[in-house]
Amino acid sequence: MKVVIVGGGKVGEALCIDLANSCDVVLIDKNQAVVENIFDQCDIQAVLGNGTDVNVQTEAGVKDADIFLAVSESDELNLVACIIAKKLGARHTMARVRNPQYSESVDFIKRSLEITTILNPEEEAAKTISRNLKFPTALNVESFAGGKLNIVELELEKESVINGLSLTEVGKNLGSPLLVCIIEREGKVFIPSGSCCLMAGDKIHVLGDNEALAKFYSMLGKSKKPISSAIMIGGGRVAYYLIKRLLQRKVDIKIIETDLERAKFLASSFPEITVINADGTDQDVLEEEGIGNYEACIALTGIDEENVILSVFAKHRGVNKSIAKVSRTSMLKILGHFGIDSIITPKSIVSDQIIRFVRSIIAADNSPVEKLYRLAGRRVEAMQFLAGDDLKILDTKLKDLKTKENTLIASIQRGRDLILPNGESKILPKDHVIVVTTQENIISLDDILV
Template sequence: MKIIIVGDGKVGYTLTDKLSREGHDVTVIDNNPAALKNTTDRHDVIGIAGNGATFSVQQEAGADKADLLIAATSADELNLLCCMVAKKLGTQHTIARVRNPEYSEQMSYLKDELYLSMHINPELAAAEEISRILRFPSVIKIEPFSKGKAELVEIRLAEGNPLIGVSLNALQNKFQVKVLVCAVKRGEAVYIPKGDFVLEENDKISISASPSEISALFRKLNLVQYKVKNVMIAGGGRIAYYLTRQLATMGIKVKIIENDPERCRELTSLLPATMVIYSNASDKEMLHEEGLEDMDAFVALTGLDEENIIISLYASACGVPKVITKVSNIAFPAMLEKLGLDTVVSPKDITADQIVRYVRAMENSVGSSMESLYKIANGEVEAMEFRIRSGLPFLGTPLKDLRLKKEVLIACIVRNGKTIIPGGNTTIEAGDSVIVVTANEDVRDLMDIVD
């Protein structure tokens, strides 16, 4: 596909990296020649210096023949204008990054009038992911599928966990739950496990099942299911604003630490029920005065990765049960794990995954369409949800008779609102939602899972 990306910042660069790796014809527009040179030196893409909202620059980029234009600059208004110009020139699909809360709330009403195929808000998406984790603080990550009918959760097997030493063949009978372990991160290695795989201490495992079955498993594993009631947030940016609003609906009390006095006044006005503290989040005396040790969770959302990592480590050392860290550039995820920071959120990666899902859905073959796409196991494994339509060649064929590619697992099927953990005799039928977990980079469509 021919794709134009306007804006070569964090989100734009991440999109360029992911979409060019998937073989798309990518053109990047930015008014910073130095940033463009860095991108074109590292990726097989075309770079055009200029204003991406002008007809002349978009014409030079080939917008009249483009399948998709993604506007990911730092200015919402510019992104919307880029998409309108692209549609006028003949681009088939457009996606705009819209971050301002005032605009974001209106996008569902204005999408058609603004010629948008999709709008994305990295900060809102990050807040939603953090909110999901705080509902189930025992997990590292939780991803919903099929409108919440199925979930994929990631946990680490700490010392004494009853799953240690259990083979996957024996798991369901031993614990009397219908779940499937679909990916395991062990040290630097990642496995799509088979039935004879035996779990070990410190494994990071991804489990798929219905929410009720996952809750039943957690009870049998004696995983602490405490309810988060008090949260401290370091940094008062947009993510903090969106997250606080979501947590308020869950009855959770929030304290925000922000070092910009003007932003403190804004937040106090926007969130009158929330305590906003004007201070530096790295001031440990202040953290203790504000009750750090009494918090159920600590979320580091400052604008500096280094500060987020340091204050997260300090919160963890002070005994806060759940610590979540925002990191924009996750260059060394294994290092963060070794430091004890398991729950890390990257807004740009969440956004990029949403757009990659949309792009793959545009490419999907007759018979299925991609509904969801998540990265698990430190981004080394993909979990994809496909909605099945008639026309798929292997409809009605038992899974045991399908020649699945290596590193591919059908983790879950949702049929008529019921979640099925598949066995050898299970079939895929029209109307199903099928969740595929894979470490095979060649799998982008449901047709790709079979040899």
Template sequence: MRVIIVGAGEVGTNIADSLEEDHDVVVIDRDSDRVESITYDLDVLAIQGDGTSIETLQRAGLEEAEMVIASTDGDETNIVVCGAAKTVGDPFTIARVKKTNLLRTWEGATNAFGVDFMVCTDLHTAQTVVDIAGLPDARDVDSFADGLVRMAEFEIDPESPVAGETIAEADRFESLTFAAILRDDDIVVPKGNTVIQAHDAVVVIGSVESVREFAGGLTPTPTLEQADEIVIVGGSEIGYQAARLFEAEGLEPRLLERDHERARELAERLPETLVLESDATDIDFLVREHVDDSDIVVAALDSDEKNLLVSLLAKRIGVERTLGIVEAGEYVDLFETVGIDVAINPRVVTAEEITRFTREQRTENLAMLEHDRAEVLEIEVDRDSLLFGNRIRNVTSELPDGVVIGAVTRGEELITPRGETVLELGDHVVVFVDTDVLDEVSAAL
């Protein structure tokens, strides 16, 4: 299908990169340098122009487009793009916004703004923070099958109990599947005798309880339920939403905000959060307020450099785990190397969320791992699928290497996949797939 993406920043570029193989993609941006860059980097048509202009959209082939994705940095611009697209045709429209009040307005009114689907960057980033904070040492977390199945990626520390163990030795959990090991630039589909090495990234799929137990066995770091102290540094919208979501989990975080008026506003809006008015870069204050006793510190200030500084200070005074918001995608690996345990890029998580809605209809859910090196798909079994009526061992023998069936749900029942498990019509199957074989696997399943 033809997909028009308005905005060639980090979000738009990531989406275009994910879609270029399977779709006719057109990218619009006002910046000539961005247009030139994406023209050379990707196999897409890039057009310089104003995406809110009907003429520009028509030049991009709006009449033939089945989807329009507005991914600029301006909320109002993205809404106008979707509205303009609806005046000419009836494409499926997706708008990226930062303001949660726009999301609430859209949710409360049918077809508001001419937007068919809206992704709120700040809210989705805050949810990612809470999901990752809930599992010690997790680098990525996602849910499938209406929350029955959890996928998580963990980096194995040299001191971890599973470092040096085989998969068979590490497999001590009732409903957990070791889906993959990401080792340097390789993706290893693990077998029973595969040895887990230090610094491997291990991807597991299973019940929420099993994944949580596995996480708890990797490290003495407390799970979210065990965490006594969570400190959020920065009363940004992401910081506020993270605190609200932690409250919803029954926790009582502390939030540090320097601005007096913002601190007062947050104190009124967060009844279970202790809001402290202070500069989080004041190490004496951090020690005096016993931030060093915290289990988790979330750095959600308004600049990457400040978030890095806060994370380093937190580590220096003894904080167990730090999560930091990093707006610049090119800094993510660097920040994790020098101090932040997990760096979360709002643009990347937004691009992944939008990409979910561009897959074939039978793909119920999607998670992308390690910069698109692998994907985890949730597929509902229909009569045309290789899965229908087949045993798992027969299915996997007909698929290429790089595929692991990680979980099966039938109604509200979670089924741990085994070779003799027969898949039925309507089952939801969670599958790990190496992107090198994604097209072949998607066609078969």
């Protein structure tokens, strides 16, 4: 599978590293230092030049590309690069497009320019934040089966009623179909069995429908009531997309934006919200605006350190849910000790979306990947597959399948039915199957077999 990537920035770098082991990757970037930095991390080819230059694309072998990914910082460059790539013969094209003006015409642009798909990192980040606000006490929330199933990440407190219980006992006490599919304990990650006992300090990832998760929250003595008020610091693109989503849920929103023109734009675009033109990193301003009266604080400035400090400050002022946008993944390992509820990394979100796109094309005729999330510090993958007609895994009881270590078939959606499978369950054609695994490069459902 040949993949050509235009743009070696944060997203492009992540894609090169992710795809280098499974695909023939060629990077196009005009900055030699950027290319050399990526060369040091993974085995790829590179062409120096502008991604919209026909000669540069020709040199990169775009005519033979299965997938062409344009992820530079310029929307227009990405769109033009995809048009040229398609004309040269690339089978599938994807453009990263961030401008809200384009987002409202995505379908028209895709049809008119023959671009396979368009991805907006800021809008995807807003979707992730919006999901997290539905489960205030969760660290992260990932959605499957059209939103009917969610994987919710929680940290078990010392006084939790389920400490010391086995997963089988938890299931019996709950009385609803629910699955603990990942446990993070003392720096290690594993897929647990039913006999595994939970411990204080465990980070657990729980899969269930809304009813089962509500019962689980009730068992833990936690509220599942969605956030009804939020204060945002920073009014950039993520904030713009997030405001649109939260207003649909009638969330009371206040946003603090330091740039006067941007503040005016947000106020005119969303007359239902309160917009304050001030420095949201100033603690006196936050106190004046009543930060402690809001259920959620979402720090969306362009500076990672400011977002971290703002989120910690919000927790100290009694805010129930704090969310920080962090662009540098190198910071993530140390942030678990800061008490921030959720950390959103747009680069990782969009990288996962593009990897899903690539894998779905590789396995298009067999079992395409419909959803892909990387969990537990990106050490675990949770994927939703559409089962094709020609798979070894079909029509065999799960207890008779020899699957790879640390791999779990977590759910099967068959028509409108959601199934948390047992050993007697079988996978049939057209099923939507959720797999959770620590294994890498799972492209097709059959790849989970030994």
